Amino acid sequence: MFTIFNLELYITGLNIKNWFSRKPKFTKETAHILFVDDDEFPVVTNLKNAGWSVGWVKDIQNLQDEELARSQIVFIDYKGVGLVLSEDEQGIGLIRAIKNTYGNKKRVILYSAYGRFKLDMGFREADNQMSKNSNTYEFISMIESEIKKLK
Amino acid sequence: MIYFEKRSSRGETTASNIPKNLLGPEWRRKEINLPDATSVSFVTNDPDLIKSSRVLKKLALAFNSIHEQFTDQLKAHSHTIKKLQGQLAQKLDGIIESPMLSYADDYPTHRSKVAVMIQNKNELAADTLLYLRKRIIEMDAHIQGFEVLHMGEEIRLDIQQHNIRRILINILHAFNDDFTTQQIHPHFMFDDASAEVSKLALDYKTINAAFYNFLTTQLNMQNLVQRLDSFLAQPT
Numbered sequence: 001m002f003t004i005f006n007l008e009l010y011i012t013g014l015n016i017k018n019w020f021s022r023k024p025k026f027t028k029e030t031a032h033i034l035f036v037d038d039d040e041f042p043v044v045t046n047l048k049n050a051g052w053s054v055g056w057v058k059d060i061q062n063l064q065d066e067e068l069a070r071s072q073i074v075f076i077d078y079k080g081v082g083l084v085l086s087e088d089e090q091g092i093g094l095i096r097a098i099k100n101t102y103g104n105k106k107r108v109i110l111y112s113a114y115g116r117f118k119l120d121m122g123f124r125e126a127d128n129q130m131s132k133n134s135n136t137y138e139f140i141s142m143i144e145s146e147i148k149k150l151k
Numbered sequence: 152m153i154y155f156e157k158r159s160s161r162g163e164t165t166a167s168n169i170p171k172n173l174l175g176p177e178w179r180r181k182e183i184n185l186p187d188a189t190s191v192s193f194v195t196n197d198p199d200l201i202k203s204s205r206v207l208k209k210l211a212l213a214f215n216s217i218h219e220q221f222t223d224q225l226k227a228h229s230h231t232i233k234k235l236q237g238q239l240a241q242k243l244d245g246i247i248e249s250p251m252l253s254y255a256d257d258y259p260t261h262r263s264k265v266a267v268m269i270q271n272k273n274e275l276a277a278d279t280l281l282y283l284r285k286r287i288i289e290m291d292a293h294i295q296g297f298e299v300l301h302m303g304e305e306i307r308l309d310i311q312q313h314n315i316r317r318i319l320i321n322i323l324h325a326f327n328d329d330f331t332t333q334q335i336h337p338h339f340m341f342d343d344a345s346a347e348v349s350k351l352a353l354d355y356k357t358i359n360a361a362f363y364n365f366l367t368t369q370l371n372m373q374n375l376v377q378r379l380d381s382f383l384a385q386p387t
Contacts, residue, residue: 039234042241042282044314049245113233133237136244 025150026072028052033143034071036060036094037111038080046136053142059083060094063101071106073146074098076126078112095125107146153195157218160188166218169194183211184291191215228293235290239283246272246279285325292363295356306352316346319356324363329370 026053035044035056047054055067059081068074076082076098078091086093095108110126113133127149130142156167160219166207181201191203191211201207247253247265255261269276299306316339323330323337330337 041236041238042245046241046245067207113230113237131233133233133240135237135240 015119024148028147029149030072031072031143031147031150032065033073035075036081036091037075041132043134043136043139047123047139047143050140050142059095060085060098063097066100066132073143074106074108074144074151075111075130076108076130078110086087092125099125099127104151107149109142109146152194152197153200153297156189156192156194157215158192165189165222181207183208185215186328189215198266206327209276221301224297228301229296231257231293232290232291235286235293242282242286246275248363281327284327288322288359289323289364291356292360295360296364306357308357310352313353313355313358314343314346315351316341316343318353318358322359322366323361326366326370327386333370333373335373 009041011051021139032053032055033047035054036042036059037056038058040056044054056066057065060068061084064083076091076095082088082090082092082094082097085097089096089112091112093112098108107127108125110129111132111134112129113131128142128146130138134142154169154173155163156168156169159165176194177196178194179196179198179201180192180194182190183204185189191214192209193207195201238302247268253261253264255264319339329335
């Protein structure tokens with residue numbers, strides 16, 4: 001309900017709602033994004049050119065990997081990665097290992113060219129999922145949305 | 152006559168050869184539930200064909216197995232096509248960053264805006280064109296392979312006289328970036344004039360697909376060998 005008390009706060013620039021709204025912990029300038037994929041995708045270069053800090057590795061050998069440790073948003077392929085840390089489950093196993101180690105400090109996105117029917121199995125492990133045939137706009141939308149969820 | 156229908160665990164039809172206008176009391180349906188919660192139905196006008204539940208269950212499992220095998224092949228095909236489509240789309244995004252920046256109400260203006268963008272980055276435009284060409288050759292090789300391996304397409308060779316040097320250059324061209332990275336320098340021991348005189352009778356599409364797959368495998372092997380060499384060279 002909009003009361004005279006609220007009106008006063010608005011006028012004085014003290015919107016009560018702003019007291020409880022949280023500023024994003026990371027921004028485009030401070031977040032680092034990592035792609036873990038055995039195949040090279042042009043979106044990595046496009047994101048760099050658009051001003052994002054982005055890295056690409058073919059796989060993660062250990063969970064203390066420097067590039068992984070400094071990343072807040074990690075895109076992980078479904079197949080061909082996680083060969084050292086989770087040979088059987090590959091991408092899904094790698095996601096589970098990262099989430100177990102880093103918890104909510106990282107947003108981990110399963111991205112694959114396999115259909116959703118197949119991704120559903122691993123969806124619970126990842127924070128989100130997206131298709132590899134997405135264009136740069138879709139990647140940026142996903143990153144901007146995920147950055148806001150970082151705790 | 153007997154028809155089949157496969158349904159997913161959510162009850163959606165995933166494969167069926169039942170005609171749409173199949174009506175009449177003589178047609179009977181028998182549904183077999185499978186262990187994975189999907190089902191296979193049989194529709195027939197010959198009651199003898201569906202009287203044995205045991206036989207129908209075996210038949211349902213066999214039908215399901217063929218269906219799964221085929222859909223797995225389609226999924227693999229779809230995976231490769233989606234991957235290539237993503238790479239093509241993203242590469243183009245690199246040169247025309249945002250459609251918002253180039254869009255115009257009429258096509259000539261739109262085209263002019265794109266032309267200005269390209270003029271400002273000649274090298275990137277050239278890189279993009281070469282990348283697109285490589286992926287298109289890759290897609291061609293993949294589609295050729297899929298049609299022959301999984302769609303039961305008969306290989307009908309279109310044997311024509313070709314200049315082998317030009318065919319090879321067309322394929323090598325697509326791998327030039329990999330060659331540079333791996334310090335491979337292809338060299339022809341014969342020139343275009345002699346290849347033009349001594350043309351070879353071959354099927355262009357097959358040779359293209361074969362060389363593409365051969366070079367891809369060789370480059371992957373070379374990459375593996377280099378990685379193995381550097382691993383072995385590490386002090387223990």
